[in-house]
Amino acid sequence: MMDGFAAAFLTAGALLTLLAGIGVVRFPDVTSRMHAAAKAPVLGIMLCGIGVAFAVQTVETTIIVALVIVLQLITSPVGSHLLARSIYHQLHPHIDGVDELAAADEDPPETV
Amino acid sequence: MTLLATLLATPVLASSLTSSLMVWPPLVILAVAALLFTYRLLVGPTLPDRIIALDGLLAAVLAGILVGAAISESTVPIIAVLLVALVGFVATGALARYVERRGG
Numbered sequence: 066m067m068d069g070f071a072a073a074f075l076t077a078g079a080l081l082t083l084l085a086g087i088g089v090v091r092f093p094d095v096t097s098r099m100h101a102a103a104k105a106p107v108l109g110i111m112l113c114g115i116g117v118a119f120a121v122q123t124v125e126t127t128i129i130v131a132l133v134i135v136l137q138l139i140t141s142p143v144g145s146h147l148l149a150r151s152i153y154h155q156l157h158p159h160i161d162g163v164d165e166l167a168a169a170d171e172d173p174p175e176t177v
Numbered sequence: 178m179t180l181l182a183t184l185l186a187t188p189v190l191a192s193s194l195t196s197s198l199m200v201w202p203p204l205v206i207l208a209v210a211a212l213l214f215t216y217r218l219l220v221g222p223t224l225p226d227r228i229i230a231l232d233g234l235l236a237a238v239l240a241g242i243l244v245g246a247a248i249s250e251s252t253v254p255i256i257a258v259l260l261v262a263l264v265g266f267v268a269t270g271a272l273a274r275y276v277e278r279r280g281g
Contacts (some may be wrong), residue, residue, distance in 0.1 A: 072199035075244050079203035079210070082240050085233050086213030095225050102229045106236030110262070113203075113243035116232070117255060120247035129255045136262045144232065144269035151277035152225045 074116030081109035095152055103145035107137050203244050211237040224279075228272045235265055 088101025113129040211234060218230035239258050246254040 068199060071247055072203075075200060075203040075247055076206070078240055079244070080207035082233075082237050083206045083210040083213070086210035088231060089217045089233055090213045093236070095223055095229075099205060099227060099229050102233040102236075106233055106240070110236060110239050110243065110258075113240045113247075114255075114258075117223065117243050117247045121252065123251050123252065126252050126255060129252065129259055133262050134258050136259070137256040138260065144266035144273075146226060147270045147273040148232075148276075151273040154277055 068120065071120035074112050074119060078109040078112030078114075078116060081105045081112065085109070096149065099145060099149060099152070103141065107141045109133045110134075110137055197244075200244055200248050204241065205246065207237050207241045211241075224276055225273075228269060228276070231272075232269050235261070235268075239265075 082105065085102050085105035088105065089098050092098045092101055111134050114133050118127045118130045214230045214234040214237060217232065218227050221227045221230055239261060242254050242258050246252070246258075
């Protein structure tokens, strides 16, 4: 029974990662590709971790899986935000013609 | 079906064999996802595309390590996943700084 739960969660997580892969391959634009690759793998790793917690069923495994989920939720938006900022400042996609960081550009970022 | 019933009737073999049969779909799906990320990594027209593909490839590898931990039912690979999840965004941040300085 628990193996069934584990396999279902692992398959769902793998499917979300596959969804991110399809989005990264098929989306037409850098920022939309980043939109696909920034959100779906986090949920995929979360579901895979829950599947591992169902499969192994020890206390330390559950604690480490919870830590993995929290760390993914904290660190993944940070990396994606840095990448989006650099894409904006260097490539200037301007998809919909709106310069949303124009006010921020009056105080340009320090380049080391 | 009768094979599955006989396997479920023997308790020691049942858990390992059924689990090893049930973990094939996530592994195959993760392999396909890694191939898609690798395609974008090799083809991607701009440098941020390749960084995005590397990030997604890392996520696919992490999910694969988690599936492996579920197969072997051990805690040790999950610690590796914890460490990579802890420091994985540093690579993306450093590459983003590189793009910001160098240009796409």
